[in-house]
Amino acid sequence: MSAPAAVEMRRVSRHYGSVAAVDDLDLTIAEGEFVALLGSSGCGKTTTLRMMAGLEQPSSGDIVVKGRRVNDVPVHARNVGMVFQNHALFPHRTAFENIAFGLKYRKVPKPEIARRVARALEVVRLPHVADRLPSQLSGGQQQRIAVARAIVIEPDLLLFDEPLSALDAGLRDELRVELKRIQKSLGITTVFVTHDQQEALSMADRIVVMHGGRKRQEGTPEDIYRAPNSEFVMRFFGRVNSLPGTVTSAGGGTMQVALAEGVSLPVPGDAAPGTKLSLLLRAERLRLVPDDGTPALRGHVTGVDYLGMMVRYDVACGGETFQAIQPAEDAVLPIGTPVALSLRGEDLVLS
Amino acid sequence: MLAAPAVGCVVAFILLPVLAMALHSFWLRDPNGIVIQQFTLTSWREFLDDPFYLEVLGRTGRLAAITTLICALVGYPVAYTLILMPDRFRALMILLLFLPSWISFVVRTMSWLHVLGPGGLVNLLLRRMGVIEEPLPLLYNDFSIYVGMVHYTLTYMVLNIYIGLQSVDRNLVDAARTLGAKGWHAFLEVTLPLSLPGLMAGSLLVFILAAGTYITPLILGGTGNVYYSNLIYEAVIPQLDWPLGATLAVVFIVVLTAVIGLYARLAGVGTLFRKVSA
Amino acid sequence: MDFHQQGERLLARYRDGDIDRRGFLGALGAACAAAGLASPLAAYAQQPQSLRFDGWGGVGQQALTRHIFTPFTERTGVQIRQGSFSGWEEFLTRVRAGSPGEYNICSLSNLVSYYTFTQGNLGQALDISKIPRFASYDQRGLEAFKRLSGGEACAVPFQLTTIGIAYNRDKVDGASVRQQGVQSLLNDRYRGRIVGENNWLRRIWYAALQSGQDPNAIRDMDAVWDRIRQSRRLVTKYWGSGAEQMSLLSNGTADISDAWGLRVFHLRKQGHPIDIVYPQGIYTDIAGMFVFRGTPLTPVYEMFDIVLREEVQFALAEQEGSTPLFDPAKVDVPQALRTTLPGYDEEGRLRLGVFPDPVYWNGHGDAWQRRYTQVMARG
Known part of the structure; x- marks a missing residue:
């Protein structure tokens, strides 16, 4: 066996009355890894995080940190750094005092505290705000101080509970990069809870998608995006079209599926000819092309959502409406434009 | 401009009455108790020449201060328990906390006679349990006054502390704990200092209420339990000396205003008055 | 100020018989209109058929209502509006703050309050000869009252x-x-x-x-x-x-x-x-009923005719424990009452203290x- 994992959740459940917030969760996080727990609200991700911190007790199962079971270790003895959604800085303490808070409890001598706080302030690039109260800092600065407060204690585990969701968009992007940089440079094992798939994709080494207290899929951002193991996971990462089709022939892991009169594509999978299927396709994989008369799905534009870099079209096709996201390189197609739909078999996923 | 109605109310209902009272204190009172609108310093001289009034004022200040202290010590744990309760229990508890205030203050005060009296609940129980043979003197002394005062003012204290505690983000305590503070330390370093504005506001309110009550000492007090408001009552009602009553009242208002001013300065005006109005 | 003086002058003329009632009310109404405000005097003018009584409240006052006010209203048609107080000093403050004519009759439980009221010129002089029933009462109380107000009494003393x-x-x-x-x-x-x-x-x-x-x-x-x-x-x-x-x-x-x-x-x-x-x-005092200035006297004399009836006083004594101040030579207090009533000793003798x-x-x-x-x- 290699070195023990930084954190392990073994069949952990947390019940509130009859409701299971976390249900039989297994999770292993390697030393230095950055894991994102992704899910919508109520999926159990925050409860999982709080159990790692020791702020909540599991109803059953074990939490193991570096090979040691920590279920019974109280919060203050776990050596975790936690960053909260609303920064949770102590409003009556200066930035310096906030950062020094954890060091004080670790009996670090005063000069050492001063040194380490200064270093932490440099890491978060705010060396000049030590004497300010949280109310005298901007939202982004507050969150950086909160990060400094969490990392200065050199935690075994760094926990983020939606740390960016209270910030505005520009700041969010900036801090995203910043957090990633800090995490990589310090090499702290990090768990990051978020409901924002962009955040998870861009920051995490590994994403754990959660729903209903259970793990739905885990893997690298690319794995999860490319090969979602369920419609649920797929839909979590963007807009998805559902196309009806009929298997015409099959064999050797590939089947021919007819989508419309004269339109047939090879799709990975095996099903008896004649089977009716529903195929899923990401909106960004559906292309609108000029109608050149060759056999294709045809429709016309019914809605345009101009997003700057991209354009999202609603296209009526037969009885269905599909969504297509295209780079806004060409002129935007006006509503009513007749179009042909172009798609590739390998982008289709069986529902 | 928007403040005009508020300013109008303050002038009409606070400033003018106080000024009218101040004016009254300079009027003459004839031997039959009739007030003659003629300038005189008689009442003020009476007040200033006799140290008795200031002595009772000091005694009243001590009563109010001790009442405030007891309320704070008793009220904080109550408010803290409220915060920790699940929501629906909390609603019920706050309702229960308010329930007694639907009953007249005088009746509530008098009910203590049946609890603390020689044949009252406490003595009855202690005697039944064989703890005592003769009833304990629980009534008509300082003890019963403090019981009555705390009973009267505790709700205001608990509510203000509760509001103060409510504004303390639970995440702050969690943050302190993850950083290494034990529950007790987290309370001392985070919860307590941040709930202080509520405690301070509650203390001010309780102090003012306690300093102003005369019913409680009248009903529950014993021999010699005379406080400043009792003197005002004595002057105005049985002695029919409105100018002296007005003089005493003006002094009281000035002293209390000074206390509030000093207090606001110490506690920080902004936080204090935000809590008072909350 | 002027308006009140005008009203008081009118009242004085009315009492002296210088002006009949219709004329008085008319003049009063005109004065009210001239003053342009609704004064308690105006209410008084509109409701001449009622009197106000103030007492100690409680069951004692309920007994007065039963034995005196209800029969009085039945006999005269004059309604009694009632108020109560907990101390005469406090009541005096209210009377002073009120307007003339607002208060008519009140319970009076001691000489000092009588003196204060009359010194404050609040009393209405009574013609005791219009209250023949008073002849059977101890006259010492009345004499004390007369001395204090320097002339006619403004109250009828009938209890101890x-x-x-x-x-x-x-x-x-x-x-x-x-x-x-x-x-x-x-x-x-x-x-x-x-x-x-x-x-x-x-x-x-x-x-x-x-x-x-x-x-x-x-x-x-x-x-x-x-x-x-x-x-x-x-x-x-x-x-x-x-x-x-x-x-x-x-x-x-x-x-x-x-x-x-x-x-x-x-x-x-x-x-x-x-x-x-x-x-x-031991301290003893005289109790009775005081009549305020500006009160129409005819109904007041009628009321005292009921108040001073022996049967009324005995009923009040039996139920409420008030001690009637009858002249022992004229009225014999029943032996049953003598053993229970305040002021009587164990031998059934009235022990008068010092006023x-x-x-x-x-x-x-x-x-x-x-x-x-x-x-x-x-x-």
């Missing part, structure tokens, strides 16, 4: 206000109280079991008796204050109301107290083991009240 020393006969030796009289209230043996009224006049009265002085002519005030201080060290609670006095004596807090005879009557009626004695020189001299007490009132407050507050 009595004070004695009440004690719990199960806890205190009655013979000892009878023998010691007011000194019982300073008896160290009862320390912590004594209560007393919180009233400057009566505390000074008892202290004067305790120091061997005539309460209506005190020479040595230091001795008086000294006795009050002494009492203060022994007394658990100085009560402020008759109700409080009753509860202190009945709930076991106190075994002995100076006490209102009327309240003791009720305690005994409820079966409490409370006895009362009337020592030599306060209102001129004397009013003259010292300001200074003594203030001193009393201080002594009570700090010893």
Whole structure:
């Protein structure tokens, strides 16, 4: 066996009355890894995080940190750094005092505290705000101080509970990069809870998608995006079209599926000819092309959502409406434009 | 401009009455108790020449201060328990906390006679349990006054502390704990200092209420339990000396205003008055 | 100011018969209209067929309603509007703050308040010859009233206000109280079991008796204050109301107290083991009804005709414990009442105490009240 994992959740459940917030969760996080727990609200991700911190007790199962079971270790003895959604800085303490808070409890001598706080302030690039109260800092600065407060204690585990969701968009992007940089440079094992798939994709080494207290899929951002193991996971990462089709022939892991009169594509999978299927396709994989008369799905534009870099079209096709996201390189197609739909078999996923 | 109605109310209902009272204190009172609108310093001289009034004022200040202290010590744990309760229990508890205030203050005060009296609940129980043979003197002394005062003012204290505690983000305590503070330390370093504005506001309110009550000492007090408001009552009602009553009242208002001013300065005006109005 | 003076002049003319009622009301209405405001006087003008009565409230006033006001309204059609007060000083403040004619009749329980009211020019002089029933009452009360107001009386005295020393006969030796009289209230043996009224006049009265002085002519005030201080060290609670006095004596807090005879009557009626004695020189006062200035007298005389009926006074005595002040030569108080009524001793004799001299007490009132407050507050 290699070195023990930084954190392990073994069949952990947390019940509130009859409701299971976390249900039989297994999770292993390697030393230095950055894991994102992704899910919508109520999926159990925050409860999982709080159990790692020791702020909540599991109803059953074990939490193991570096090979040691920590279920019974109280919060203050776990050596975790936690960053909260609303920064949770102590409003009556200066930035310096906030950062020094954890060091004080670790009996670090005063000069050492001063040194380490200064270093932490440099890491978060705010060396000049030590004497300010949280109310005298901007939202982004507050969150950086909160990060400094969490990392200065050199935690075994760094926990983020939606740390960016209270910030505005520009700041969010900036801090995203910043957090990633800090995490990589310090090499702290990090768990990051978020409901924002962009955040998870861009920051995490590994994403754990959660729903209903259970793990739905885990893997690298690319794995999860490319090969979602369920419609649920797929839909979590963007807009998805559902196309009806009929298997015409099959064999050797590939089947021919007819989508419309004269339109047939090879799709990975095996099903008896004649089977009716529903195929899923990401909106960004559906292309609108000029109608050149060759056999294709045809429709016309019914809605345009101009997003700057991209354009999202609603296209009526037969009885269905599909969504297509295209780079806004060409002129935007006006509503009513007749179009042909172009798609590739390998982008289709069986529902 | 928007403040005009508020300013109008303050002038009409606070400033003018106080000024009218101040004016009254300079009027003459004839031997039959009739007030003659003629300038005189008689009442003020009476007040200033006799140290008795200031002595009772000091005694009243001590009563109010001790009442405030007891309320704070008793009220904080109550408010803290409220915060920790699940929501629906909390609603019920706050309702229960308010329930007694639907009953007249005088009746509530008098009910203590049946609890603390020689044949009252406490003595009855202690005697039944064989703890005592003769009833304990629980009534008509300082003890019963403090019981009555705390009973009267505790709700205001608990509510203000509760509001103060409510504004303390639970995440702050969690943050302190993850950083290494034990529950007790987290309370001392985070919860307590941040709930202080509520405690301070509650203390001010309780102090003012306690300093102003005369019913409680009248009903529950014993021999010699005379406080400043009792003197005002004595002057105005049985002695029919409105100018002296007005003089005493003006002094009281000035002293209390000074206390509030000093207090606001110490506690920080902004936080204090935000809590008072909350 | 002008308007009120005008109204008062009108009232005076009306009373003197200088103006008939219709004319008076018309003139009053015109004056109101001229003043351009709705005054209580206007209400008075619109409702001449009612009188206002103020008393001590409670069951006592309910008894008055039953025995006096209801028959009165039935007989005359004049309605009685009622109010109540808890102390005459407080009531006086209200009367002063009111407008002339707003108050008509009130219960009067002592000479000092009568004196204060008449000194304040609040009274309406009565023609006692219009109240023939008063002939069967002890005339000393009326004479005292006349002296105080310097002329006609403004009130009718028909009852006695009595004070004695009440004690719990199960806890205190009655013979000892009878023998010691007011000194019982300073008896160290009862320390912590004594209560007393919180009233400057009566505390000074008892202290004067305790120091061997005539309460209506005190020479040595230091001795008086000294006795009050002494009492203060022994007394658990100085009560402020008759109700409080009753509860202190009945709930076991106190075994002995100076006490209102009327309240003791009720305690005994409820079966409490409370006895009362009337020592030599004890405070006694005259009670009756006072008539305020501006009150139409015809209905007032009619009311007193009911008030002073023997059967009414006996009914009130039996139910409420009020002691009627009949002339013993003209009216025989039934023996049954003599054994229960406040003021009567065990042999059924009326034990008249000493009346306060209102001129004397009013003259010292300001200074003594203030001193009393201080002594009570700090010893």
